[in-house]
Amino acid sequence: MIQTNAHPENAGPETRRDFLYYATGGAAAVATGAAIWPLIDSMNPSADVSALSVAQVDLEGVEPGSRITLKWKGKPVFIDHRPEARIAQARADDEATLIDPELDAERVQKAEWLIVVGVCTHLGCIPLGQGSGDPTGEYGGWFCPCHGSHYDTSGRIRKGPAPRNLDVPPYEFVTSTLVKIG
Numbered sequence: 616m617i618q619t620n621a622h623p624e625n626a627g628p629e630t631r632r633d634f635l636y637y638a639t640g641g642a643a644a645v646a647t648g649a650a651i652w653p654l655i656d657s658m659n660p661s662a663d664v665s666a667l668s669v670a671q672v673d674l675e676g677v678e679p680g681s682r683i684t685l686k687w688k689g690k691p692v693f694i695d696h697r698p699e700a701r702i703a704q705a706r707a708d709d710e711a712t713l714i715d716p717e718l719d720a721e722r723v724q725k726a727e728w729l730i731v732v733g734v735c736t737h738l739g740c741i742p743l744g745q746g747s748g749d750p751t752g753e754y755g756g757w758f759c760p761c762h763g764s765h766y767d768t769s770g771r772i773r774k775g776p777a778p779r780n781l782d783v784p785p786y787e788f789v790t791s792t793l794v795k796i797g
């Protein structure tokens with residue numbers, strides 16, 4: 616049974632969200648199944664989460680505007696099916712003064728799919744924004760309530776103490792909808 620521990624500053628129902636998990640073990644593995652972890656307190660992943668080197672997910676059926684989370688190497692990976700407006704916002708924000716300058720186009724392989732490691736680059740909390748009704752911060756991406764970091768629709772840090780954008784993991788699209796992380 617996988618468990619996670621709520622961050623002490625954020626224990627409460629607002630930190631609970633659905634956690635959709637698809638993963639495979641081994642570099643040559645193919646997607647073998649999926650499970651849904653309902654209502655997991657997930658401000659910090661626990662040490663007993665298995666560290667799978669490869670995770671695969673078929674994104675067919677993930678509607679524009681939806682976000683899903685999968686686990687890779689014991690970390691959450693956020694996948695955002697960005698609708699046009701969210702892509703346009705990210706591209707417009709390329710012109711903003713950025714803490715960690717990076718173009719949106721440098722952070723995505725396909726504009727409609729943003730894939731980032733869901734770990735705040737400040738002290739490692741898991742930002743909010745994946746669950747419906749979660750706060751997404753002042754820039755429409757994710758919000759880390761631990762110390763108030765705001766990420767934009769490209770996962771770039773825009774405000775708060777986090778020093779870097781959310782990391783983009785290594786990934787590839789095996790087919791038009793099947794993505795392999797790791």
Ligand code: FES
Nearest residue numbers: 735737738759762
């Ligand atoms: S850990 Fe996210 S703001 Fe400090």
